[in-house]
């Protein structure tokens with residue numbers, strides 16, 4: 001059951017915030033949803049946005065500047081929170097890159113975390129929930145995200161190409177098994193068996209695929225990003241795409257850092273990219 005927390009008129013549509021009891025997480029979770037005016041007249045395409053470390057369901061909505069173009073295109077935007085809240089795991093708020101605000105979109109298997117830190121399953125649960133509750137065209141759903149959320153978007157799409165028909169990312173963590181953030185999070189959530197990490201590593205997943213997204217993948221990366229390249233490693237994903245014959249547009253932008261000024265600059269390109277791909281018939 002959905003509990004409406006607040007709603008706000010926005011570009012002729014509505015920006016809403018909801019709370020619901022999540023089966024996957026075993027706790028209440030919050031998400032935001034932008035409903036364009038077109039959604040009152042019938043089903044429309046939708047785009048998931050997965051946010052990065054320290055963010056909530058509100059960050060993208062406030063800082064991303066996506067609603068104006070989503071309103072023009074008639075596209076629903078859905079942004080989940082980035083971790084369980086109130087799981088009461090010892091030390092879960094001690095580090096900004098592990099625990100609260102840092103769920104990494106994985107299903108934890110380590111004893112300390114596994115009861116509630118099930119963010120991979122949560123995104124799929126939310127996917128089913130929003131299709132049921134809102135006027136979404138079920139065959140026209142894309143996914144994007146930033147940094148930790150860019151990693152999440154790539155992994156969710158590569159593992160569920162039947163659900164997410166288009167994918168893009170902003171400064172994603174492209175090879176989490178090989179960067180400090182990913183090694184720290186995967187060791188804690190998944191344990192030390194690095195074979196288990198592969199199913200949450202976009203570059204490793206892509207190596208085993210053949211053109212999963214024929215319409216291409218769009219990635220934007222700022223060259224003044226304080227976390228580039230050591231945490232993000234986009235060249236690993238680019239190389240994996242080449243091996244998998246996966247078309248990719250990886251744009252490198254001088255002068256842009258890791259923050260939301262970068263995202264808000266290029267979000268329009270991503271919305272139009274998804275809108276075009278979601279209209280095309282993959283056959």
Ligand SMILES: N[C@@H](CCC(=O)N[C@@H](CSC=O)C(=O)NCC(=O)O)C(=O)O
Nearest residue numbers: 052053054055096146147148149259260
């Ligand atoms: N607190 C950290 C900085 C955390 C940070 O930069 N978070 C990014 C995502 S990083 C990868 O997932 C973010 O999106 N922050 C929200 C924002 O509003 O910018 C530090 O002290 O360095």
